Amino acid sequence: TNMRELERIVMLRVIDNHWMEHLDDMDMLREGIGLLSYGQRNPLVEYKIKGHDMFQSMIDAIQTDIATMMYRVNIITPEQQRAMEEQAKQRLAQAKSSHSSAEGDQEPAKKQPVVKGEKIGRNDPCPCGSGKKYKNCCGRDK
Numbered sequence: 001t002n003m004r005e006l007e008r009i010v011m012l013r014v015i016d017n018h019w020m021e022h023l024d025d026m027d028m029l030r031e032g033i034g035l036l037s038y039g040q041r042n043p044l045v046e047y048k049i050k051g052h053d054m055f056q057s058m059i060d061a062i063q064t065d066i067a068t069m070m071y072r073v074n075i076i077t078p079e080q081q082r083a084m085e086e087q088a089k090q091r092l093a094q095a096k097s098s099h100s101s102a103e104g105d106q107e108p109a110k111k112q113p114v115v116k117g118e119k120i121g122r123n124d125p126c127p128c129g130s131g132k133k134y135k136n137c138c139g140r141d142k
Helices: 002-039 043-072 078-103
Strands: none
Touching: 002 043
């Protein structure tokens, strides 16, 4: 029953992905099919032909991907899953301890608040001391 369940999951995932791609491709085909009327071709007939070809290629791709994925799948037992999770936790704890020991005595730097100064008006004299209005001097870029 495990193999049947795995086969069902793989088939559903592959079919779902290919079907969504096929729908997007059909939308693009529908948008561009009108240009064929300039070449004296019936757009409806061309849409049917190309749509059928795209559907057949989707079916072939689904069959190929299902077969490929079924051969490449790795089944992990619950014991193996727990062991992998435990190893990941140990690596994370090791990384945290090595990171905290590297910082050691250093205290995190306090962030200084941004001091909000008085806003300069556009027609006020420029603070750089040029004697010009702010809008014609340093405020020109803003």
